[in-house]
Amino acid sequence: MDVLDKGIEKLGTDPDTGYASFRLGSFTFRRDEYFAHVSWPKGSQIIEIDRFLRAMVRDIGWGFFYGWIFFDDIFGTTNHYGTVDIFAGSYDRGCKDAGIDLLETFPAETVAHAFETISRDWISEGYDPLNAPLETGSPIGPKGKERTDPLLRAFIAADRMLGLEDDKAVRSDATGHPINRAFADMAFDAPEIECEPGFEGQLHAINLFDHIARSDVTWNPSISAVTRANICCVTSEEHMLPVIHGNDRNEWFIQLSDEIHWNIADKNTGAPRGRVVMKAGDVCAMPADIRHQGFAPKRAMLMVMENGTPGLETRYASGELKPYPVDFS
Amino acid sequence: MAYRTHVGALDSYEKGVIELDDDLRKYAFSNIFEVAGAAAPFERVAVVQNLDYVAEVMRVEGDSPWFAAPHDEFATVMDGEVVFHFVKLEDGQKPGHEGGAAQLGAKPNGAVMGKVTARRGHQVLLPEGAAYQLVSAKPAVALIQTVDGPVTVKRWSDICTLA
Numbered sequence A: 001m002d003v004l005d006k007g008i009e010k011l012g013t014d015p016d017t018g019y020a021s022f023r024l025g026s027f028t029f030r031r032d033e034y035f036a037h038v039s040w041p042k043g044s045q046i047i048e049i050d051r052f053l054r055a056m057v058r059d060i061g062w063g064f065f066y067g068w069i070f071f072d073d074i075f076g077t078t079n080h081y082g083t084v085d086i087f088a089g090s091y092d093r094g095c096k097d098a099g100i101d102l103l104e105t106f107p108a109e110t111v112a113h114a115f116e117t118i119s120r121d122w123i124s125e126g127y128d129p130l131n132a133p134l135e136t137g138s139p140i141g142p143k144g145k146e147r148t149d150p151l152l153r154a155f156i157a158a159d160r161m162l163g164l165e166d167d168k169a170v171r172s173d174a175t176g177h178p179i180n181r182a183f184a185d186m187a188f189d190a191p192e193i194e195c196e197p198g199f200e201g202q203l204h205a206i207n208l209f210d211h212i213a214r215s216d217v218t219w220n221p222s223i224s225a226v227t228r229a230n231i232c233c234v235t236s237e238e239h240m241l242p243v244i245h246g247n248d249r250n251e252w253f254i255q256l257s258d259e260i261h262w263n264i265a266d267k268n269t270g271a272p273r274g275r276v277v278m279k280a281g282d283v284c285a286m287p288a289d290i291r292h293q294g295f296a297p298k299r300a301m302l303m304v305m306e307n308g309t310p311g312l313e314t315r316y317a318s319g320e321l322k323p324y325p326v327d328f329s
Numbered sequence B: 001m002a003y004r005t006h007v008g009a010l011d012s013y014e015k016g017v018i019e020l021d022d023d024l025r026k027y028a029f030s031n032i033f034e035v036a037g038a039a040a041p042f043e044r045v046a047v048v049q050n051l052d053y054v055a056e057v058m059r060v061e062g063d064s065p066w067f068a069a070p071h072d073e074f075a076t077v078m079d080g081e082v083v084f085h086f087v088k089l090e091d092g093q094k095p096g097h098e099g100g101a102a103q104l105g106a107k108p109n110g111a112v113m114g115k116v117t118a119r120r121g122h123q124v125l126l127p128e129g130a131a132y133q134l135v136s137a138k139p140a141v142a143l144i145q146t147v148d149g150p151v152t153v154k155r156w157s158d159i160c161t162l163a
C-alpha cells in the first residue's frame, strides 16, 4: 500500500466567510456557514458542520481509535496503527458500485496534523465540539475569533489504575471538574481504605462514578484500569456519538447508568441490522463485523472494555479470529 | 432542568432491548443484576469475554472464599456494600497458574494488608501479590475485570438474550 507523505496544504481563504480551504492528498476540505464539503477527483460529500467538527476532533483525540471511524456513511478514517487511511465511499455500496470511491493512506502524524489544522481554522471561540450540545455554542455562521486554548483535552489514560501515586489523577473540584449537571442528583462518597502499617499505598480504590460524573466532555473514553492488555475505559455520553464506529476487533459495552440506544449496521456495506437499547446493568458485545452509533437522551455513564493486544486487527482481518467474542458451545 | 439518573440494583433493574436481523449470540446481551440475581454467592460468572480477558459478575453474600491471581484485577461494586480483605502472599504462596483468579483452600497465613470498604460505583484494585476476600452481610454485586481463569463460570446460553 502506498503511503502518501505530502502534508496538508492551504488552498485559500473564502473572502465572505473567512474560512480557509485545504488539500490533503487528493482530498480537498472547504466549509461554508452550515456545512463541510469534502471533495475528491470523482466525487464530493456534504456534511453538517457541527457533526463534522465533533467527529474530527474526536478522531484526532482518540489517535484514530480502533478500526474505522465514519464521519457519516461515506467519509472517514481507518487506523492501521502507524498509518491512517482517509476514505470516501469505500464502505458504501452505492459509491463502490458507481466506482467513485477513493482511499488514500498517510502517516498517522500527517493526518493528525491536517485534521488539527482544519479544526483550528474552522472552530471559533464559544464553540467546543467535545462538549454536549446543551453545554456549548454553535459552529454555524462566518468565522469568528479563533480559540487559543487546546482543542483536545481530557484524554486521561491510566497506566495501571486512576488515582494511584505516579498514575493519572481522578477528576475532582481541585482539578477543575465539578459534578456535571446531569448527575447532580447522585450522592457520591469515597471508599474507605484502611492499610495496616507497612502496606500504605498498596491498597487502592476510587469512586469511579464520581470520576465519570465530573467529565466535561462526551463520547470521549478515558482509561481507568488495565489488566495486562485488557483496558477498562469509562466515559459520559450525551446526545449522539458524532461518528459511526466500525471496530477491527470485538469490544464490549457495560451500561453503568441511564440508557444508550445503539444503531447497528453491516461494517462493509452500511446495511442496517437493527438496534440495541442498553439500560443500567446491561452488557453487550459489539462484534468486529458491524458499525455502531450511539444515542444518549440523557447524559449516561458507560464502561467500555477493549482488548489492546498489538496485532489483533490483522488476526481479525485475516479471518484467523472470529468476528464475535463468545463461543456458546 | 433537574435530571434523574437511573442506576440498577439487584431488586430493581430494567433490561434493555436487542432487535437485530443477526445472530444474537454474537452480541451476548446480558444484565449484571439479572446474572447476579440468579447466581450462587461468589460464583464468578463471565459477562464479558475478549479472547483471554473476561469481566465476571459476582453475587457477594456472606464471606467469600479467598482468591488470588497472578496479575492485577479490579472490582467495581454495582450494588450494596462490600468489604474487601487483603493478605500479602509470601513468594512460595504466589499463584502459579497463567491467569485469572484461583480459589484458595483457606485464608493464607501471610501478613494482613488491610481492608477496603466499597459501595456502588467504587472501583477497587485487587493487586497482584495479594489474596483477597469479599464480605457483605446483605446481597451485593461486584463486576470483576480479570483474565479467564480456573474458577470463571461460563453459562452464556442461560444469561444472554437469544430471541
Ligand SMILES: [Fe+2]
Pocket (backbone or CB within 6 Å): A245, A247, A251, A286, A292
Ligand atoms: Fe465503538
